[in-house]
Amino acid sequence: MIKHLMIPAAMMFCCAQAQPTNAPDRPQQADAEYRKGQAAEKAGDPAAARDAYARALQLQPSHPHARYSLNQLKLTGKSIAAKGREAQFAAIPLAEYKIEGATLREALDLLSASVRDKSDKEVNFVIHDPNSRLADAKITLSLKSAPAGAVLRYITQQAGAKVRYEEHAIIIYSNQSS
Numbered sequence: 001m002i003k004h005l006m007i008p009a010a011m012m013f014c015c016a017q018a019q020p021t022n023a024p025d026r027p028q029q030a031d032a033e034y035r036k037g038q039a040a041e042k043a044g045d046p047a048a049a050r051d052a053y054a055r056a057l058q059l060q061p062s063h064p065h066a067r068y069s070l071n072q073l074k075l076t077g078k079s080i081a082a083k084g085r086e087a088q089f090a091a092i093p094l095a096e097y098k099i100e101g102a103t104l105r106e107a108l109d110l111l112s113a114s115v116r117d118k119s120d121k122e123v124n125f126v127i128h129d130p131n132s133r134l135a136d137a138k139i140t141l142s143l144k145s146a147p148a149g150a151v152l153r154y155i156t157q158q159a160g161a162k163v164r165y166e167e168h169a170i171i172i173y174s175n176q177s178s
Contacts, residue, residue: 014056028060030063031056032101034052034066036052037052037066043087045080046084049073049080053070053073086165090150091148092119092121093145094115094151096141096143097110097139097143098143099140101138103139104172105127105172106139108125109125111155118148124168125169127172128173129174133173137159141155160175162175171173
């Protein structure tokens with residue numbers, strides 16, 4: 001009788017040792033995916049964040065932070081994406097930007113061409129000015145080694161305008177209320 005008990009115990013010991021000891025368990029993998037989602041949010045990529053949170057929940061369905069963050073993305077996804085587009089645009093380095101006495105449209109067209117030359121990215125500026133408050137603005141700038149975001153900020157300050165980053169365009173609108 002004792003011989004029969006020893007064989008299954010020995011088999012269980014061997015099988016337990018055969019399992020890899022360095023493989024992370026599911027909660028650790030879920031935490032790693034959650035952290036990837038947080039990093040993707042900070043980088044302005046809600047789609048990657050959503051995917052990472054979903055993987056975390058596949059690994060650990062009760063992961064509270066991943067579930068909360070995934071639900072929050074439904075509310076904040078568009079603003080996260082807009083901040084990501086703004087950060088990408090702002091980081092494009094321009095060697096030189098020089099314009100004198102130009103209209104807002106001319107200044108934005110030159111900025112768009114400068115960005116395209118430097119990064120092969122197409123930038124669409126849309127001026128929303130129903131009361132024609134921006135039409136008379138004159139822009140004069142002479143900058144060297146400036147990021148595109150700083151150039152746009154100077155242009156809009158001189159014009160008295162604000163900026164909003166949308167999915168397919170950068171909207172320039174009047175700083176003054178109707």
